[in-house]
Amino acid sequence: MTVDYHTHTNYSDGSVPMSMIRAAEEAGLDGIGFADHCVVTTDEWLQTVKRAWGFNLDATYERRREGLAALRDHADVRLFDAVEMDYKPRDESEVAVFLDDAGFDYAVGSVHELDGTNVHNEGHFVDKSDAERERLVDAYFDDLVALVESELFDVAAHLDLVERNEALRGLATESQYRRVAAALEASSTVPELNAGRVRDDDGEIHPVPGFMDVLLEYDVEFVLGSDAHEPEDIDPCVAALEKFVATHGVPTTELSL
Template structure:
């Protein structure tokens, strides 16, 4: 099994050698380092709030991955997880062409400049405004998939992590998302990033996953792990759900 979505200290994860050791312990055949990046200035961006951005450090990380390849039998992928915004597609495309990662993961993390994890912000909104926020999230996600800038789309129902937004995705949203993936080269992932915490669910949740499967959509696997222990534990969970759901899994042509 390949885990295509792991983070290191080049964004908000753990040291790269530790993540490789964990991937070996988990019995993986390969692991993809997809650290966060964006290439546009925005409120609450990773550059402004966290002090890092892979667009400035990917060449140094690439050298570290190359050195690590000499010390492991695992297949190591040099990848990126990029924030997506429709009016920044040109900048994203230009950066991806210049950086030449083995693959790119696209993510929608924010609605109107606010991270969708920000529960107090969305909890203070009216029901109508929360529904509008989820509608905007779906529009951004569909635009991401339609752009075909990315091989993988990450945690495609991320709004479900936020209790103030949970349950607001509708059957119509599911169909919009499934139709977009059915017509795109971009593949959604089964993401275990919050399966071990209080949220306790995979992305996508089963109703959306079933709609995607009905549309003939395949998946990749991603732990979204930021620490060695979670990589090992999420790998076990992903193996189990992969068998339980009987989903078609694709390996990227990289």
């Protein structure tokens, strides 16, 4: 059974569900999970992103759920009704209440915000001193460990999102990797092997091989996520994930759904 647990539809910044379903069928998947962006934290910058990008699945998930129910009769893959939630430690109770109410098939948790902006935002970090960038990477991993320890989510997304930003890339340390790995070993939250970066020029899987070597020392299994926003991303991303699993001997698992 191969499931892609992390894709996006036009209920956030992805493509219409039917096009993603057809692409999942063509890629030979057994299941596809729609994990649209959703912000319920009170963080000011995330609230701005929510309004600007329409990351408001909290307002629309029931409509999407009805749509997926109708599409199930026309799909040769299993469809999962999921969510990618932005996580900030101070907003755990808001996230918990929302997830309890909404009753998704599963929830993916993500740290996207760092120093009041997106972790991807190269311009924001490029002029900072080495010491400051190292401090910020540490702050990113603090939030990630808190996410894993919160037990709010079934899946922890793109563990080393800082690697997607050239200004932050390569600054993570082995002790940060070990903190995350130990937290995952003790948590029911499963990490994701994420292909959101493989089609970029500097294409790599999250987590990078050095991080994966550390994770493999711990009792941790992974699920696969293409993080596809367009149907044409699904097949090459899933192929890259499967190749990485085979090359690095990554233990994989499935969520019980």
